[in-house]
Amino acid sequence: MSRPQEKGNVVSRLYEWIKNGLERTIFMGIQYTYPKRFVSPLGYLGTLTGIVFLVLGVSGGLLMIYYQPTLSGCGSLTCAFASIERINNTVPSGWLLRNIHYTASNAMVLLAVLHMYYQYFSGRFKIKNEVLWVTGIILGIITGLEAFTGYDLLFNQRAGLAIEIGSSLANASPLIGGTLRLATFGAGFTDFVLRLYAAHVFILPMVMLILVFIHFPRYLVFDLPVISTVVGGLFMVAAIFPVAVGVAYSPSNPQLTIPEWYLTGIYALLRTEFDKFVMGGLMPALLFLTALVVPFVDTSKKLSWKDRPFFTALGITTIAQIIITTAWGFYINPNTNLPTLSRLFVDPVLYFSSMLGVTVLSFAFTYAFLRYLKAKERVRRAVAPMTPLLTKRWVFIIFLMLVGAQLTLNFFAWTAALTNLNAMTLFDAGAILVTFGVIAHLYRYSQSLPF
């Protein structure tokens, strides 16, 4: 195979060679875009979700090395918990990986939700994108299951609560309840921990990967500065809000806890003390079902949220309802003289009237706002020609300052690691990644300057 004489150094030639070699692979079916200037990350929140999924895969794979999915052997129901305590306290860098994994799991749920709502309001799910939308919703559900199984594995008090609720929900399903419980949670705690481990580290991620292959659009935006900043920011958040291992779960001595924020909604629904299956199973299912059928109901050719008042109002309503339900989930009656069950009770009259109220308000607000927008005819202003913000002299100065900042941060990270200041190490590592994101962006910016 003859090829034109290639130019450049060894590295760029190797890169070209590999790139040419990929021609026959599936990767060339996807068109990657490396934006030449800053574009809003809202458009590629999906890619960012995928990047965070990769972070979770790497950190989770490393955590598997020391996690012990067993219960007996080190006393009652503490083996799995003890192994996590060991990762947190003894294994070098274990603290960092555990906190990254935890924060990344939250970030992934958050990014996935934001991604969905952006696609919903911008109407991008329409016009031949129905399959992408439906696989996206399913991926979202599996992301939730992945998060649920993940924090059960800790076997602390909070995990205990989630396990109890999850298994009792499975039990409450009509007809298949018992079978479902046995299949997913097994016959007891010992059985359970291995089942959920298998689901968390292999079965669910594999299903996700297969769905991601279907979910992949053909155009992917890969923006290195933003990705580096998001990952670095994630590390910094993990450093600022480290998560405690908690107290070991003990069936005989449960404590009053609240689930993770993305599950408090279901927790609130259950605490209305209506039928468990209806509140914990059908109500959330209603939300997902609504999401699933939207592209088949909203078939108009109009994309913008401004031209689809009903569906915009529906979207706003779901957001408001989720927020209200989640807020109820965090509420526990502060009166400690009451018995636990009545402290946890969510008054269904109050709850459902707040849900109804927020629906009416959302629709009224959306329609009123859209009418206001229409009345105020907006004049499109001509786009002013871009004048460069920075001269090349300043580009050089800022560049050198950023690299200097990176060097300083590296020094800090190094000393922090030597003195076992875990949070500091993680924060510095995140800050270094963010700095690199800024460097990469500045380089991109400098491409548009005359040199």
Place this chain on the structure above:
Amino acid sequence: MVEDSKETTPSQQKPSEAEKKPAATVASQVRPPVPAQGATTAPRPPPPRPPVPAQAQTPAVAPQRKQSGRRTFLKALVAVGAILAIVPFVPWGNYLLSSVSSSGPAKKQNVVLDLNTTSNNNANGAVSGQQVNVNDLTSFPPNGSWLITYPTSGDLTIDSQNPDTFQKFALIRLPTELGGANKSASAFVAYSKVCVHLWCSPNYDPQKSSNPTYETYQCPCHGSIYQLPTKDSSGNLVDAGKAVAGPASLQAPPTNAIPMLTLTADSNGDLIIQPPVWDVDHNGVIGYGRNYASYQNYILPLAEGEQLP
């Protein structure tokens, strides 16, 4: 000509290309070939194009960029930034090096012999489960060997059934000629049950102790033999656990000596395992090796009553 063609293209990339114009002109004055190349690329397709991947644009600008040392410098700075962004994660590699078998830091432990099980071929006979005492020459006679577990799980029954040879050690009381009848911890050595050649499990052969080189700790798989300590010219015990025959002896130091535990005795004479330091200059790395001089430099002095540093 280059400028003309460019000015007539109201491309979406126009701002950037327009700004590059001066550079192109300068370059063309200095180097004649450049405008020719620019001219060939000039009639490029006009504006309505989808967002183009980066390299689609490069032919037009690459020749100019190559001239600019400043751009190369900026590129180098980006590369430096990328390297600096990776550097802080290098020490995180230590995560993988944490020992799986020992939960938490190494601990002091009494030498209690394993119970007899079918899996260990009833290795400890009549004294199984007993605390070893250096003063007891009847139960623990010179030139004898027994099986012990370190670190213990806290339950002797579980320890005895544990098949992991990385946690098993052969406790050997030296032959009388080497001071095995002394009532001190220096009469004992504890060799790892993992051969540093291919991880088979060596055994103590008391018959070989009459041999002047004490080639007593033999691996059944490929015949590697580790010696007991030998006496140097001034009569001191040295070089315990060094491989003297077989493939293990051919390996380069420090992979030619068997790892050992540090033993001491308390005031009652009860034998105690001191917290090991798992590196080649102290107790060795199990399955890898040990610097055989660490016996006389570290293990023996502690057994003879020196305090831990």
